[in-house]
Amino acid sequence: MNEQNDKKYFQDYMNENVCFGCGIHNDQGLHIKSEWDGEESVCVWESEEKYHGWSNLMNGGVMATLIDCHCMCTAMAHAYKLEGRALNTMPEYRYATGTLNVKYLKPTSNNDPVELRAKVTEVKGKKTVMHCGFYSLGEKTAEAEVIAIRVYDSSQDSGANVFKS
Numbered sequence: 100m101n102e103q104n105d106k107k108y109f110q111d112y113m114n115e116n117v118c119f120g121c122g123i124h125n126d127q128g129l130h131i132k133s134e135w136d137g138e139e140s141v142c143v144w145e146s147e148e149k150y151h152g153w154s155n156l157m158n159g160g161v162m163a164t165l166i167d168c169h170c171m172c173t174a175m176a177h178a179y180k181l182e183g184r185a186l187n188t189m190p191e192y193r194y195a196t197g198t199l200n201v202k203y204l205k206p207t208s209n210n211d212p213v214e215l216r217a218k219v220t221e222v223k224g225k226k227t228v229m230h231c232g233f234y235s236l237g238e239k240t241a242e243a244e245v246i247a248i249r250v251y252d253s254s255q256d257s258g259a260n261v262f263k264s
């Protein structure tokens with residue numbers, strides 16, 4: 100949680116989340132923070148030297164992880180939004196990646212903040228389809244089509260579910 104101004108991000112409502120990209124309970128994680136900007140969700144993230152691929156360029160797998168986690172958290176937030184309820188309300192929904200298709204357009208600086216902007220393009224049953232743009236220094240350096248599948252719904256919790264924690 101951001102202690103400076105008490106602002107809360109999607110990830111602050113994902114209790115028990117140890118995910119490498121978006122978990123607030125992973126000491127070694129990337130700790131992305133996502134929020135709404137109108138119909139789009141936005142994530143601004145600053146890299147560290149250890150996440151480079153080529154010297155001074157961001158590693159493509161790290162970029163994919165950022166996109167993946169930003170979009171899974173977006174799918175969750177969007178589902179709550181569709182139901183007209185806040186992120187701290189029940190039931191809890193969680194999403195896993197079904198498909199992540201990243202197109203790398205230009206080299207991405209590892210020394211400057213990046214911005215991810217995702218938009219939901221389709222919701223059908225358990226499936227949420229999103230487009231995500233990845234920007235560095237004002238230029239789009241990657242884009243992705245992402246499909247999230249709802250894998251946990253606390254209102255239908257029957258116990259055995261590998262996605263439960």
Ligand SMILES: CCCCCCCCCCCCCCCC(=O)SCCNC(=O)CCNC(=O)[C@H](O)C(C)(C)COP(=O)(O)OP(=O)(O)OC[C@H]1O[C@@H](n2cnc3c(N)ncnc32)[C@H](O)[C@@H]1OP(=O)(O)O
Nearest residue numbers: 114115116118168171195196197198224226246248263264
């Ligand atoms: C108490 C709570 C504590 C929680 C506290 C922690 C919170 C924690 C949050 C962590 C957030 C991590 C965010 C990081 C993101 C990952 O790292 S997730 C890890 C990587 N992904 C995986 O491991 C998923 C592995 N795959 C699977 O488990 C299953 O294949 C899936 C994806 C869940 C799909 O399950 P399924 O039963 O086959 O789905 P099914 O009902 O048949 O299909 C539903 C729809 O989805 C479509 N679909 C199925 N699979 C796919 C696919 N792969 N691609 C595209 N579409 C698909 C189907 O065609 C169908 O579409 P329609 O016919 O309705 O149009």
